[in-house]
Amino acid sequence: MTDTKDTSAQPPAWQAILRGLGPRGLLPKIGAPLLALAISLLITMGLLRLTGADPISAIQGMIDYGTTENSIVDILNRATRYYLSAVAVAIGFRMGLLNIGVDGQYRLAAMLAAALGGAVVLPAPFGQMLVIVAAMLVGGLWAAIAGILKVTRGVSEVLSTIMLNAIATGLIAYLLNDQRLAEERPGSNNVATAAIPESGRVGPLNGFLSSLGIDLPGQVYGLLPVAIVVGVVFWVVINHTRFGFDLRISGLSPSAAQASGVSAKRMVVVTMIASGAVAGLIGMPELLGASYEYSLNFPAGLGFTGITVALLGRNHPLGIAFAALLFAFLDQTSDVLQEVDVPKEIVGVMQGIVVLTVVIVYELVRRWEIRSQQRAVASELATGHDLAKEGTS
Amino acid sequence: MPDEAPAVRLSGITKRFPGVVANRDINLTIERGEVHALCGENGAGKSTLMKILYGMQQPDEGSIEIDGAAVSLRSPADAIGLGIGMVHQHFKLADNLTVLENVILGAEPRRRGRIDFAAARARIAEMSARYGLHVEPDALVETLGVGERQRVEILKVLFRGARVLILDEPTAVLVPQEVDELFGNLRELRAEGLTVLFISHKLDEVLSVADAISVIRRGTTVATCLDPAEVTSRRLAELMVGSELPTPELRESTVTDEVQLEIEKLTVLTPSGRPVVEDVSLRIHRGEIVGLAGVEGNGQSELIETVMGLVSADAGFVRFGGEDITDWTTRRRREAGIAYIPEDRHRHGLVLEGSLWENRMLGHQTERPNVRGPWVDKRGAKRDTTRIVQEYDVRTPGIDVPASALSGGNQQKLIVGREMSGEPKLLIAAHPTRGIDVGAQAAIWEYLRQARAAGLAVLLISADLEELIGMSDTLHVILRGRLVAEVDPARVTPEELGSAMTGATEDTA
Numbered sequence: 001m002t003d004t005k006d007t008s009a010q011p012p013a014w015q016a017i018l019r020g021l022g023p024r025g026l027l028p029k030i031g032a033p034l035l036a037l038a039i040s041l042l043i044t045m046g047l048l049r050l051t052g053a054d055p056i057s058a059i060q061g062m063i064d065y066g067t068t069e070n071s072i073v074d075i076l077n078r079a080t081r082y083y084l085s086a087v088a089v090a091i092g093f094r095m096g097l098l099n100i101g102v103d104g105q106y107r108l109a110a111m112l113a114a115a116l117g118g119a120v121v122l123p124a125p126f127g128q129m130l131v132i133v134a135a136m137l138v139g140g141l142w143a144a145i146a147g148i149l150k151v152t153r154g155v156s157e158v159l160s161t162i163m164l165n166a167i168a169t170g171l172i173a174y175l176l177n178d179q180r181l182a183e184e185r186p187g188s189n190n191v192a193t194a195a196i197p198e199s200g201r202v203g204p205l206n207g208f209l210s211s212l213g214i215d216l217p218g219q220v221y222g223l224l225p226v227a228i229v230v231g232v233v234f235w236v237v238i239n240h241t242r243f244g245f246d247l248r249i250s251g252l253s254p255s256a257a258q259a260s261g262v263s264a265k266r267m268v269v270v271t272m273i274a275s276g277a278v279a280g281l282i283g284m285p286e287l288l289g290a291s292y293e294y295s296l297n298f299p300a301g302l303g304f305t306g307i308t309v310a311l312l313g314r315n316h317p318l319g320i321a322f323a324a325l326l327f328a329f330l331d332q333t334s335d336v337l338q339e340v341d342v343p344k345e346i347v348g349v350m351q352g353i354v355v356l357t358v359v360i361v362y363e364l365v366r367r368w369e370i371r372s373q374q375r376a377v378a379s380e381l382a383t384g385h386d387l388a389k390e391g392t393s
Numbered sequence: 394m395p396d397e398a399p400a401v402r403l404s405g406i407t408k409r410f411p412g413v414v415a416n417r418d419i420n421l422t423i424e425r426g427e428v429h430a431l432c433g434e435n436g437a438g439k440s441t442l443m444k445i446l447y448g449m450q451q452p453d454e455g456s457i458e459i460d461g462a463a464v465s466l467r468s469p470a471d472a473i474g475l476g477i478g479m480v481h482q483h484f485k486l487a488d489n490l491t492v493l494e495n496v497i498l499g500a501e502p503r504r505r506g507r508i509d510f511a512a513a514r515a516r517i518a519e520m521s522a523r524y525g526l527h528v529e530p531d532a533l534v535e536t537l538g539v540g541e542r543q544r545v546e547i548l549k550v551l552f553r554g555a556r557v558l559i560l561d562e563p564t565a566v567l568v569p570q571e572v573d574e575l576f577g578n579l580r581e582l583r584a585e586g587l588t589v590l591f592i593s594h595k596l597d598e599v600l601s602v603a604d605a606i607s608v609i610r611r612g613t614t615v616a617t618c619l620d621p622a623e624v625t626s627r628r629l630a631e632l633m634v635g636s637e638l639p640t641p642e643l644r645e646s647t648v649t650d651e652v653q654l655e656i657e658k659l660t661v662l663t664p665s666g667r668p669v670v671e672d673v674s675l676r677i678h679r680g681e682i683v684g685l686a687g688v689e690g691n692g693q694s695e696l697i698e699t700v701m702g703l704v705s706a707d708a709g710f711v712r713f714g715g716e717d718i719t720d721w722t723t724r725r726r727r728e729a730g731i732a733y734i735p736e737d738r739h740r741h742g743l744v745l746e747g748s749l750w751e752n753r754m755l756g757h758q759t760e761r762p763n764v765r766g767p768w769v770d771k772r773g774a775k776r777d778t779t780r781i782v783q784e785y786d787v788r789t790p791g792i793d794v795p796a797s798a799l800s801g802g803n804q805q806k807l808i809v810g811r812e813m814s815g816e817p818k819l820l821i822a823a824h825p826t827r828g829i830d831v832g833a834q835a836a837i838w839e840y841l842r843q844a845r846a847a848g849l850a851v852l853l854i855s856a857d858l859e860e861l862i863g864m865s866d867t868l869h870v871i872l873r874g875r876l877v878a879e880v881d882p883a884r885v886t887p888e889e890l891g892s893a894m895t896g897a898t899e900d901t902a
Contacts, residue, residue, distance in 0.1 A: 240771075242764050245754065252744045258703060259733065259741040260756035261724030370797060377798040380790035 028365050033319070036361040040354045047349065053342045061340060062333040071332050073218040078328035079321075080285050081299065083227045085306025086324060087234055088139075088279040090315040092157075094238060095251040095271050101146060101161025102279040103303025104168030109139040110283025111172050111193065114294035115181040117287070118194030127200030128288060135280035135287075142168065143276025144269060151265040157272070165303075176294070185295070192295030202288040221285035230278060231317040247271060279303065312355050314362065327351060398461025400425040400557050400588040401446065401477075406455035408441055415441040417612045419455070423557070423605075428579055428589045430603035432596065434633055434857065438612040439592050443559050446590075447479045448472040459557075478555025480546045482562045488535040492528050493517060496549050520551055525581040540571035544578065557588045564598055565689050572895075576602045594633070594856075595891065596626040608632040626888065641838050641863030643845070647680035648866055652715075653850035654700070654819050659709035661695045661874075669695045671874040673709070675852075677819070682841065682851040684865030684882065686858065688894050692874035693854050694736060697821050700852070701733050702726050714818065727756055732817035734808055734825050736854075738801075742808045745797035749789060750778040752796045753811050760815055781810035786836060802833035809837055813844060820844065823854045838864060858887040872896050 045055035065071055085102055092099035099105075113135035122130060146164060149155040176182045182191045202222035209216055238244040250257040250267050258264050282302055283294075291298065309327055313320030334347035399422045406419040416438045423429045433439045444450045446457065448466035457464055459475050466472050469479070486495050493510070496517055502509045517530050526544045534542065543563060550558055560579075564572045579589050579602055593599050599606055599621070606619040608629065616632050654677040661670040670692045677683045687693050698704040700711055702723040711719050718726055727733070733756065735741035743752050754763040754774050762773030778792045785806045789799055796804055805825070812820060822841070826834040841864060845851060855861045861868060862882045870878040870893045878893050885893075 240769050241767050242758055242769060243767065245751075245758050245769055249744050249747065249751075249755065252746045253740070255740040256742065256744050256755060258723070259701070259735055260758065261722070261727045263722060263724070370795070373794060373798045377790055377794055 028369055032362050032365045033322075033358065035365075036358040037354070039361065040350075040357040043353050043357070044350050047346065047353070048342060051342050051346060053337075053340045058337060058340050058342060061336045062329075065336040066329050066333040069217050073216050073220055075325065075328040075332050076224060077219075077221050077285070077290075078331060079324040080221050080224045080227045081282055081302050082305055082309050082324035082327055083320060084230060084278060084282045084285075085302045086309035086313060086320045087227075087230055087317070088275050088282065089303075089306045089310040090313070090320060091234065091275040091278060092271060093251075093310060093315050095247045095267060096254065097268065097271055097275070098158045099143065099146070099161055099272065099275045099279075100158055100307070101143060101164045101168075101303070102275070102282070102306050103301065104161070104165035105139040105142045105276045105279035106282035106303060107172060107298070107300065108142055108168040109135040109280035110287055110298060111176065111181075111294040112138045113280075113283075114193040114196065114287055115175075117196040117200050118293065121197050121199065124199050127197070128202055131196070131200065131288060132281070132284055135284055136277040137280070139280025140273040140277035143272045143279065147269040147272030150272075151268050157268075176296070182294075190295050190297065192293040194293065196288065196292045200288070201292055202285075204289065219290065221289045223285035223289055226281060226284065230281065231321060234278075235317040243270075282306075308351065308355050312358050314358075326354065397425060399423060399458075400460060401590070402458040402461075403442075403446070404456050404458075406442065406445060406452045406457075408445060408450065408452050415612055416445070416452070419609070419612075419614050421607055421614055421617055423588060423590060425460075425588055426583060426586050427604040428583050428591055428602055430591045430593060430599040430606045431609060432592075432594055432599055432606065432629060432633055433609035434594060437609050437633070439609055440561065441612075442609065443479070443561055443590070443592060446472070447477060447559060473553050473555070476554055476556035477559065478550030478553060478557070479559040480543065480550055480561065480563060482565055484542050484546055486534045486542060486545060489533065491531050491533055492537070492545050492548075493530040495534055495545055496530075496552050498549075500553050516552065517548065520548060524551065524578065524585060526551075526578055538571075540567055540574055543567070543571075543575065547578065547582075551587075555587075557590065558582065559590045559592070561592050562594075563591070564593060564595060572598065596629050597888070597891065599629070600624075600626060630887070641860045643682070643842065643864060643866065646866060647846050647848075649679045649681075649848065651679045652676050653679050653681075653713070654852070655710075655712040656696075656700070657710045657712070659696070659699060659711065660707050661692075661699055661704055662707045668707075669874050670699065673871075673874070673876050675869065675876065677850040677852055679818075679848045679850050680845055681866045682845055682853055682864055684853045684855070684861040684868040685871055686861050686868060686880075686890055686894050687854075687871035689856065691871050691894075693871050694823070695874075696871070697733075697736075697823055697852065697854060700726075700821055701731065724759065728759060730816070730818035732756075732812035732815075732820045734812055734820065734822045736823040736827075738804055738808055743796045743804060746795055748795055749782070749787075749792040749799075749807060750775045752807060753778040753781060753792075753814075755811070757811065757815060777814065781807065781814065785810035785840070806833055806836070809840055813840060817849065819850045819852070821852050824856060825853070826855070826857065826860060858890050862887065862890065870894055 045059070048055040048058050066075065085106065088102045088105075089099060113131045116134050117127065117131040120130065121127065142164060143161075146157045146160040149160045150157050174180070176191055176193070178184050178191060182193050184191050204219035205222050205224055206216055206220055209220060238248060246257065246262045246267060249260065250262055250264065254264060257267075283298065286299060287294065305327065309323045310320060312326070313323035330347050330351055334344040337344050337346060401421070401423040403419055403421040406416050408416040419442060431439055431442070441450065445452050446466070448469045448471045451467065457466060459477070464471075464475060466475070487498065490498070493514060497508070497513045502512045502516070504512065514530055521527060526548055528541055528544050528548065534545065537545065547558065563575060567575060579591070582589055583604075591599070591603060603621050606621055606624065606629065607617040608615050608619070610633060654675075656673055656675040659670055659673045660668055662668055673696060675683065685693050685696070695704055699706050702721055706719055710717055713726070713729060713731065718729070721729075739745060744755060750771070754769070757763055762770060762777045764770055775792060781787065782789060782792060787799070787803045787806045787810065789803060796807070799807070809825065825841070826837050841851060853861065853864060862885060865882045868880050868882045868885070868890075869876045870880060870890070872894065877896065880890060880893065
């Protein structure tokens with residue numbers, strides 16, 4: 001027998017999943033992800049076994065390689081991009097808006113900001129700030145199109161953002177041309193925007209880290225702290241501000257939010273803009289800290305990874321951080337698998353398994369918790385623990 | 394007919410939901426070929442019982458027998474297989490399909506892998522003729538009126554071979570002539586040997602159409618198989634309400650001559666341009682409770698949603714304390730002192746996943762003690778939630794539990810407590826006591842009386858006519874979006890009010 005009718009006023013499972021609803025109590029909150037990871041580890045090991053590899057040594061190899069200093073730097077850099085992307089997605093998810101267009105938003109933002117940064121020379125830190133603000137503006141405005149279409153024409157944001165991704169791709173291809181915003185790189189068939197001058201770049205974080213006693217090779221993104229700041233701001237806004245409250249209740253119950261005085265239309269547009277503005281930041285660590293230009297080689301597809309990472313991280317700033325690190329670790333160590341004759345693509349399967357297990361375990365734990373809470377309330381009332389009476393006695 | 398097994402027999406049915414018992418030890422026998430009426434107040438447990446019989450929910454205890462054989466219904470498909478069909482109160486038809494397509498949808502007769510429209514058409518024509526259900530098979534459903542749509546629903550159920558028809562409040566959406574037609578159809582169905590289970594709380598209808606009447610109150614059957622020839626509507630009302638119920642009543646008048654809310658020539662149109670609220674003018678003074686009586690779906694929801702700013706007015710004005718608020722946002726209206734107890738507490742009143750203190754903030758998230766500037770003041774909100782829980786007797790072990798863990802009555806008390814906070818000037822109360830237990834009902838009436846004495850203006854909407862009559866200083870009747878009569882609550886009886894609501898009598902004032 002199912003209990004679905006009893007909880008008919010609850011959001012359906014898929015919505016609960018997308019909005020990152022999960023258990024509320026401390027124990028299930030910690031227990032659920034651990035359980036999910038243990039289960040997905042078991043499945044993964046079974047999978048490795050099936051492909052003919054020794055699972056223990058394969059995973060051992062991944063861990064060994066993943067903890068080398070070079071790998072740690074790469075993992076941190078990848079995780080920074082994943083993190084920003086997932087937060088951008090999560091902002092929408094928290095109010096039930098599925099911003100599938102993060103990908104187009106960050107690429108267009110990075111491209112236009114790179115062109116601006118290459119054209120304008122300003123003393124530090126104004127050059128950097130100009131590029132970052134421009135990227136946030138472009139991302140926000142591009143996302144706003146989907147929000148405005150939704151509130152004025154009733155177009156589903158899923159459809160419009162997917163289409164805006166395609167339009168962004170076309171627009172970038174048009175603008176990234178030596179007739180327009182880009183120049184050809186001699187000796188290759190790459191085209192790129194003009195390089196951002198020295199004064200407009202952000203140096204690596206290694207110097208700061210070594211002053212803390214952590215010496216790492218290579219270049220850790222100088223803008224890694226931006227991701228942390230974004231995470232903290234996201235957490236504070238969601239949990240401690242009126243705007244965050246409006247956003248959360250709009251996600252949990254749009255009808256109740258509207259009756260409470262939240263303007264649904266305004267929330268949709270504002271949330272899309274916020275989501276797009278954070279999406280604009282995704283390309284910044286790479287642009288200002290490593291490539292200094294937007295070229296055909298600029299990392300693509302981060303917006304889609306962000307959706308998975310946000311799902312895995314349950315739309316929670318801390319959860320997303322762990323999820324981003326895990327995904328970055330898996331991506332980084334996929335090469336090792338080839339040494340034990342496992343195709344590296346198996347990592348994609350592993351990532352899928354992790355997300356599915358987490359989503360399923362969380363939903364099950366959440367339902368179990370709702371039922372047990374209802375029982376607990378009934379039994380506590382039956383035994384006379386009643387707040388209403390305590391105050392009057 | 395002792396040799397014949399009853400069409401349906403329910404014995405000892407009990408169904409519990411967290412915090413409430415929806416059905417308790419229900420015993421009901423429905424003979425074959427009768428129109429059996431099941432009456433009870435809103436929230437008495439009629440719908441739950443019907444959902445159990447239709448396989449949408451499973452009972453925790455008790456047994457169901459169909460034609461003498463014990464069955465277990467796990468889904469509506471099981472019920473349909475056993476010849477039980479349900480006509481829902483809210484039609485489930487595809488507007489852009491024809492009558493024929495709607496009827497066969499999901500049960501298409503096939504011939505060589507293709508839908509056999511000819512056979513379907515023949516069967517529908519045959520059924521229409523036999524049961525007197527006249528519909529044009531090729532008409533688009535969107536062009537049909539409400540009464541015709543209901544006939545399509547009935548045909549749909551018959552097409553699937555139903556021998557027992559459950560009709561859930563079938564008259565709630567019909568105008569009187571359509572009700573007469575429906576009753577004619579029901580008599581024909583009965584003549585053809587079908588069994589009809591008719592759910593209603595309208596006593597005159599029940600008495601006119603039923604062969605046997607059962608009454609359900611607070612989740613249990615209090616009378617079964619009454620003979621309509623031997624029972625009066627007064628006796629039925631007593632059975633439905635129960636003598637131990639507190640009576641809603643107002644004491645001395647507290648009405649002042651200060652107008653708090655003035656609605657003037659308000660018109661609201663549907664997206665297709667049909668008026669749902671038409672030319673409504675209404676005044677509510679401070680210290681006055683104005684009741685609005687009407688059959689569900691006659692514009693009262695749209696009217697209150699317009700006052701709350703959830704629906705925009707197409708013509709006319711809403712003035713609040715002398716100020717024109719017609720174009721104000723919902724938030725601005727709430728901040729100005731309009732409180733709102735919504736019709737549907739799960740959809741509009743609460744965020745079920747949210748904790749009690751988060752729900753206390755709902756609708757008041759720009760006001761102290763919930764916020765300070767742009768920041769949420771958790772401590773203030775929690776402290777005030779504890780106050781509401783204690784003053785309004787919300788039964789909960791704490792304020793961090795989610796609202797979904799509370800029983801319906803306690804959820805409602807939390808909403809009432811929240812809306813009474815912050816000294817509102819006007820309260821829009823839609824079905825404030827719907828579906829809650831007797832104790833909570835009496836308590837909510839008492840809060841309304843106190844607030845009224847303190848100068849609160851109240852617009853009250855309720856399907857419970859006793860409540861409307863007892864709690865209103867002024868009582869208007871709304872029919873098809875218009876205010877058609879003003880009646881004196883001190884003199885009108887529920888029966889008179891009921892017929893005014895259906896437009897059966899021209900003048901009751």
